[in-house]
Amino acid sequence: DQVDTVKAIVDRRGVELKFHDPMVTMRLTHLRSQPVGQLRRNRELEGWALSREYRSTYRSELRAHEPIVAGEFVSIASLDDNNPIPISVEERIVEALQLQLGDFITWDVQGLPIETVVTSIRKIDWSQMQPNFFVVFPSGILEEAPANHILAAKAQGIEAITGLQGEVVKTFPNVSAINLSMVLESLKEIFDKVGFVVRFMASFTILTGLVALIATVLTxxxxxxxxxxxxxxxxxxxxxxxxxxxxxxxxxxxxxxxxxxxxxxxxxxxxxxxxxxxxxxxxxxxxxxxxxxxxxxxxxxxxxxxxxxxxxxxxxxxxxx
Structure with a gap:
């Protein structure tokens, strides 16, 4: 299993694993027992929320940056219960689809239909530098579904970073190992340049205002x-x-x-x-x-x-x- 091996590599190098998020693709097929094709005619519902491909995750607990604003999060469920699977939905999707607690949603999870029910609504802080998901399933449901896995580790120093990247790519050529520090540094440079332009324009505006003020006072x-x-x-x-x-x-x-x-x-x-x-x-x-x-x-x-x-x-x- 690639996930376990990558985790073992991270652990062996003494690098801190920050989080691990599995990501399963799915599409919405029915909402409140109505097919999506019929719902697209309803102008009160957002079309993008009906037709998009959802990348959902599963976990037994929520994180600090996604608090529950309504309902209760169910941490563990089972397909053997023959009951709708309880899910947690992000509040923007709730608004786009006009969802309420207790609404039923049917998903096509790569060919397998899964009936779910909305049991909680979350508010996500999208400014956090970690994956966020519109829909979170409880543990025990999607573990066997084909999924992509996102792991984030915090390594100290360029040598530790390049060493970890090299070993992961050498062991699994199909696994992407991205140095986020370089991405963040590039973004920082861009934002610094934008900030300089904004500060320059603000300073120029203030200087112009002071000149106008002095001229007004003199006259x-x-x-x-x-x-x-x-x-x-x-x-x-x-x-x-x-x-x-x-x-x-x-x-x-x-x-x-x-x-x-x-x-x-x-x-x-x-x-x-x-x-x-x-x-x-x-x-x-x-x-x-x-x-x-x-x-x-x-x-x-x-x-x-x-x-x-x-x-x-x-x-x-x-x-x-």
Whole structure:
């Protein structure tokens, strides 16, 4: 048996076996006693879920990243019971086929029809780097069916990795031994390049915004002078005028950056929720820090631009009218 021999090779080399998943191909033939051919006319059901080839697995327990959200997982079953086999179905397939607990599904497992019943619904974290399956059978059902087997082992160092690959391929030429660290490294390089482009564009956008902000503050010098004249005429002293200007500049910068942050968070949430189907991670420290930083930069720029305005007497400012 190739699986046992490969496991023995992994164990002999002192490499940690992370997981082993058998994978059996099958197709859906009947849903709630109705043939799939008739169900394809039902526009409420997703066509891809009816016609796809399912690659299912079997195991006696579920993993931490696929918790049960409804029903109860049955770990062991038998074909000798003449009862429908209890299965666990992923929630997206449940939605696509409008399944409920207790629904009957008939599968064509490479020519052998198997009647099953939905006894549990799972939610899968698809971001995990391990095989995930829409349908999980209990142990005792598919062990004799032709299957592909996926084994993942964690080897430390390039020599251990290449040595394990070489021995597996030499022993079984039809077995594929893939170094996932190289795949992950290639993906990391791609994501790093994409991240650099995104950060560059973000930095360019921020720089452009700062230039526009500085230009706006500089062109508002005359307006600040008129406001200073009005405040001085009402009895405000130089210190009070400066405090009012400082609060105004900080609020303008802070509120503007807060509005930008809210818009960006809304766009990011929509993208992660509706496109990537993942949870949004928000670095709140950086988020609030950027709001404070933009407000502070606006304050500094505005106060530098307003130097001397608070000290000017009202009569001097009125000469420009």
């Amino acid at each position: 508002s010098r005359y307006q600040r002078m008129k406001e200073s004249v009005l405040l001085r005429s009402l009895g405000a002293n130089t210190g009070q005028v400066r405090k009012i200007m400082a609060v105004e500049y900080f609020l303008v910068g802070g509120l503007g950056s807060a509005a930008g942050v809210l818009l960006s968070l809304g766009g990011a949430w929509a993208m992660t929720n509706f496109i990537f189907k993942i949870d949004l991670y928000v670095p709140w420290g950086i988020t609030f820090g950027s709001i404070f930083l933009i407000g502070f930069l606006t304050l500094v720029t505005g106060m530098l631009n307003s130097m001397g305005i608070a000290k000017r007497p009202p009569i001097e400012a009125l000469r420009y009218e």
